[in-house]
Amino acid sequence: MAEEFEPKIVAFLCKWCSSAGSDLAGVSRMEYPYNVVPITVMCSGSISPLYILSAFSRGADGVLVSGCHPGDCHYIKGNFYARRRIALINKLLDFIGLEPQRFQMSWVSAAEGTKYTEIIKDFVKELKPLGPQTKLGRDL
Amino acid sequence: MKRTGVFICHCGINIAGTVDVKKVAKELSNHTGVVHSEEYIYMCSDPGQNLIIEAIKENQLDSVVVACCSPTLHETTFRNTVKSAGINPFQCEIANIREQCSWVHKDMEKATEKAIKLTKSAVERVHRNESLDPISIPVTRRALVVGGGIAGIQSALDLANSGYEVILVERSPSIGGHMIQLSETFPTLDCSQCILTPKMVEVSKHPKIKLLTYSEIQDISGYVGNFKVKILKKPTYVDPDKCTLCDECTKVCPVVVPNEFDLGLTGRRAVYMPFPQAIPATYTLDIKSCPGLLPIACGKCADVCEPEAIDYDMKPEIVEEEVGAIIVATGFDLYDKELMAEYGHGKYADVLDGLQFERLCSASGPTTGKILRPSDHKEPKEVVFIQCVGSRDPELHCAYCSKICCMYTAKHAMLYKHHVPDGQAYIFYIDIRSGGKGYEEFVQRAVEEDGALYLRGKVSKIFEDKGKIKVWGVDTLSGKDIEIDADMVVLATAMRPSEGAEELAKKLKIALDKDGFLSEAHPKLRPVESVTPGMFLAGAAQAPKDIPEAVAQASGAAAKAIAILSQERLFHAPTVAKVNVNLCTGCGMCVHVCPYDSLSLKDGKAEVNEVLCEGCGTCSATCLRAAIEVKNLTPLQVNEMIGASLGG
């Protein structure tokens, strides 16, 4: 039997909420799939659409962007800017025909270890049937 | 190419139990730019740290990655370690292979693979880290306290008594806040005014405290250690220096408006003193209710004022102050009665809220301490107290618990019984929360000594019928329907952030939580700090709390402020934004998005005020030209980290 496809996910997590929330998942020993590799950034507002495109270009099967809930931003309003920016890139990715499941955004607070766990579990579950992302992957 | 050392911590079996640390070390030793790679059982231990120091010296390392637990735990530890070995602390990065890896995965092979990616990602980042030195800034050694309630008073006094100048700004004509309205306080039942007024007097007399009442914060700029504050001093139209407190003016004033101090149970004139012990002790002409100054429509008060203290030409004044730290103690308001129509509050005169009942009980109150119905001035014989009005009701009102209502309702029941020994107090409650020193005993006393009847359940209907307030409810313990013909109903309404707190928070750039209270920097470890450096929180502005808690937090905030003010210079994280002027076109989009006003345009190029910048990087993601980036987490670094995270 062929080995099951294991998607590669890059998760951009803001330092104060989502990264702390995912740490909490760790502290609470909540198990979730290993497919995700997190990159902690200061604020979801600092996530440039270029990062997302770069991740897909370098072969990510899925990309997650996660920040503080609206109103909870450590930097007051960074996540509001992120929400706009990410909405646009999300629409664009969908428009060019990337499977919508491959790009997700979430609000995960420092207390939501469980939510983070659930998000990753569901993400992996949704990505598996899609197989590898080859549309934007760099093929030089 | 940098010479990087990689150190992988076993964390006992916490990491090594799931991650093949030897394999990680081996894989990393082959990574470009890594000249040393080893693992050890506890990197954070003294021997572990020494191992890093030794390796740095032996291999002339110029950068270090420690693969261990979350950077929130030991980043500082290891940065200090490398510093002691002569490397700039910013040349050390942490790969979190515990919380993000070993603790959440079981399959050793896969977890090891992920740990390698995480560590490589940190290596790629550290390869491009700049050596940075903290940014040093001078400190203005004065403080601002916003809000003159008990929390603000306590903070101001603590600061002043430590030798720092304080500017205390209060929006109403007198300090004292809600505490000065209370009759007695739980659990000791000592007189609220008696314990507060000495502090208020101390504030007014303190040489280090500059008190600005009837004043509001208009604008704030600057940063920790160096805030510039603009305070709007509203005109009182009464010169306090001339006023002799003769009270002639109020006698002639033709206007009567509800008295805020008595929560509308009494009236006051347009020119008034809020309450007898008001600090500052002076009169205020309330311009909103005065028939009009320009042109003078009435002028009676001025006519009778012998010392000519009434000054209709008084203008708003902007006071500018420079301070190093700010304590926000803007307190609370009670939940708007308009929103609580189902309890008949505001509709039936004898349905009161907790604060109104305090005034009824107070010797200085409208009834001089007699508990009488507002409607007919009769002594109520049956009083229903209802807890959790507006609190703990996520569907319709506030989701949170207002925390103090259980205690003050018990106090109210007790005070009522003391005033009306033949009366009966009924208390509807969901459950009783009486955590706190002497609190549980206090509630028991209300039940046992003062016969308060606790009914577990919710009130379903309140309506007036033949001079009685009918209260229908259910006792969920017995399952029986309850109907009480009450003479008075007292609602323990929810505490809300005080009106205007949101607007102030925006000016101060302090985040609000979902309920509108001011957000602390960390719920456990930094409960009195706001997310904005140099700004601290005290009292009910942050969350519902009782007097001792408010006072404790106020002192805590003062201590935190003193920690800043006691230093000559402060140090600010140097991981701030920097502009590539060659690429910047001066479009100003970054200036627009910066939450800290740290960016500005100068000669058509963006410029960073490093002291204000918190390094969030929103500017960098906004810039279309990649002309601005945050040091040590640049797009190049993130891009390389993406590559490493995907195993290439």
Added chain:
Amino acid sequence: MQKVLTKKSLPQWVKKLLSYTIYTPVEEDDHWNFVATDNPEDINLDYPLTTLSPKKIIFPQREIFLEFCDSTEGNPEVKEVLPAEKSAVIFGVRPCDAKALTFTDKVFGGDFKDIYYWKRRNQTTLVGISCNTPPYTNCFCVSVNGSPYSKEGLDILLTDLGDKYFVETYTKKGEKLLNLAKGLFKSPTAKDKKDLEKIRIDSKKKIKRQIKNIKKIPPKLKEMFDSPFWDEESMSCLRCGICTYLCPTCHCFDINDEITSSSPIKGKRIRTWDTCQFPDFTMHSSGHNPRPDKASRLRQRILHKFLYFVDRYQNYQCTGCGRCISLCPVGIDLLEVLDKVRDYGS
């Protein structure tokens, strides 16, 4: 060798050539392009002009030179990557585009032969089609020593005689293609030859656009290097790469390493087209740029084609295809510029 081939037999001939990769002009969204096909019926010789010339097959926009892998252990591995060995036939090559290849032949030849170019060049047979009517509004091949039935660079030239093609072979490669389907080709009759002559004379006449006195242009250009003329003429230029990328004679390129992994370093060294119209083309890494503005870049393009190349290889580096004129997004008209050059100062 001269033959005739009935139009109906064309697919049959192509069928015999299926061991080759076969390219033919195909219409896609309003423009024509050379596309590989294995269906003989797809061959279309009645088309205007492809947007990109067959240069893109011989000298593809992207060519992998080598693959490398450099880990921290051991020596870097470098692997030469050569074009696949596969003979190809391009049908429907316009004479101007074929002639252009004779210029790139010169550039990619010389002391250092470009083996990537020559491998593709040598394994490709070019089957041309005469332009009985100008395929493009801006055709001017006649002005630059070309003709609508030029054989330069071609292995075979077909001329449409109505129901058949007049077939001429000029090389062994061309003859080989005919020999694969000997039976289909007949010897031309006298009438065929006469028809051919007539069509050819007519076809030249039909070309409307031209440069008068082109010989005067190179000496004029030599004097005009420092002229403000270039500033004026380049005002509307956008510094895009259309004129050069679409030019069948332009050959400039860039070489870059493109990596797929940074540790170990894995990647490819890749040649891509480049153009003198891009500002970074000549920019030194110090930031110094010998051709810093649009004016100097437009001048370079014109001078290279109508002066330097002439001096070096005794030919204009232009075959009169007209692509740069028709597709310039701001309507810069090469012929108008050259007219102005010729008349400049007089």
Added chain:
Amino acid sequence: MVSLEDLKKEAKQILKENKVKYIIGYKKSTNGLMPVPAFIKEPEEVEKLVWDPTCVFNLTRYLVDEKRRKTKEKEPDERPVGLVVKGCDSRAINILLQEKFINREDVYLLGVSCENTGVLDEKKLTKKIKGEKVKKVEFDEKDNFIITTQEGKTKIPAKEILANRCLECKANFPVIYDVLLGEKAKRSIDNPFESIEKIESLSTEERWTFWKKQLDKCIRCYACRSVCPMCYCDECVADTISFAVTADTTAEEKAQKIKWVEKSPVSSENFIYHMVRAIHLAGRCIDCGECERACPLDIPLRFLNRKLEKEAKELFGFEAGFDPDQPSLISCFKDEDPEDFIR
């Protein structure tokens, strides 16, 4: 009706009065149907100016060149540049003002209204008239163009030869100008995003197939960004070389230029390039359609920008280029911005 004579008169006047450095307008081409950009310096040259529905170019792009030239000059001529702008072009002016790329006093805008029509699509027109030389293009006010060729007059319904963008245009007259020629004609577009909706209605895989086929054609001649008035960056993030280099630029800085996009014109890189361009134009693209027109391979690039224009409108109520004082799309937010896509 825009009168060419009025335009010439105005142009002549401002040149005579030395009010402007020069005027960027349209003149007849020596070749092809469409007029070409004209840079008029002398009052007598004004006669060259033309204006009719074949004036497709967005001339605001030349303000980028003008600014580059000006920064190099030691004593720059501070007079404004005269510029002929259509409705869509004028929105570009607003964006350039919004982004402080130009100051209002840098330009003297000769606004021309498209009134009830728009500009022609060269390719559509060529097909209709099959190689004949066009002598005159008029609009008969009844949704038809009258095309005069040597063969005589032909009447063609506007819808059949108007540029695609004009069929969905919301700015048929200039929104900012110093002089306005023609009427501020009201007109209604049934569905301004009709073309986009067609693609949106495809399935994900169909959309992918569509775009893959289109973007695989790209030869990275960069005409799309060269012709775009919004692509005025000195150094594009899609470039692999550092452009904005001074003597102080360190070798590291140059060496560390990120390669978001490789130079190879392969599918993945073409996609990233065009998506980066689209995302950078979000809230800035004013739908002048120049990228699509300039593309030698007819890639429908306008759809990418148009899609984000649609989303900006629908999600955030944002329309670019109508108000130079509003913050740009991604440097502002509303509390109620949609977040239904966020978990």
Added chain:
Amino acid sequence: MDPNTYIPKLAKITHIKEEVGGARPIKTFRTQFFENNNFSFKCGQCAMLSVFGKGESMISISSTPLIKDYLQFSILKMGRVTSSLHEKQVEDIIGIRGPYGNGFPVEKWKRKNLIFIGGGIGLAPIWSVLNTALGKREDYGDLTLIYGARTSKDLVFKEELEELRKKMTVHLSVDVEEPDWKEFVGFVPQNVLDKKPSPKNAIAVTCGPPIMIKFVIKALEDLGFKDEQIYTTVENKMKCGVGKCGKCNIGIHYVCQDGPVYSWAELKKLPQEY
């Protein structure tokens, strides 16, 4: 079949010397090929150095062809490739292809006096000719070096220059005054005018920043040098090294093949696009 000119041969770095530190560092590298070291070149020629993953850079060979054991390159850290070359260590492997270009016509210069005039990193190509001349000392007349840099720290081959004084005339200069500097202070062209080399039977070879070359040539002309007596090198962007990619094209020349060495007489005929 013709060799594939684009494929570099692997070579090991055998020696690295830091010549200049600071913000514009220069390092000298010596390399040896893996397989047969027979790489014959003429002085003044260049080679294309590869760092895999970064690209290629055209660097002039600063060693003399008389030495067969190694190739020497002195490299100023400038961009992507040179930066990564600067990160290389001894034993690291790079790619080299070449040699490219015309080289100095040293054979024609026999029995002439040679004056070398260099600025900064411009000494690198001169170094090759200079050492060739020194190696065949009897073939040439007087040898003079006039060399300068911004500061004494920016001079390359500092130790070698001291050795050189024993064999030929060496005039050094720095742009601005500095303590302990006993030689000329000022720009190289001024030093040329100060030292007044004689044009008689002489060839002047100058190399350095474009602005320096311009004024050196002017100074030499003032001293009576004829156009044919002045040689310099042109440094244009190069990618292929074999006259095809078009980047270094000036007029009918491709600098990588037809240059980089030009006499002033030849260079004058070319458009000023370098």
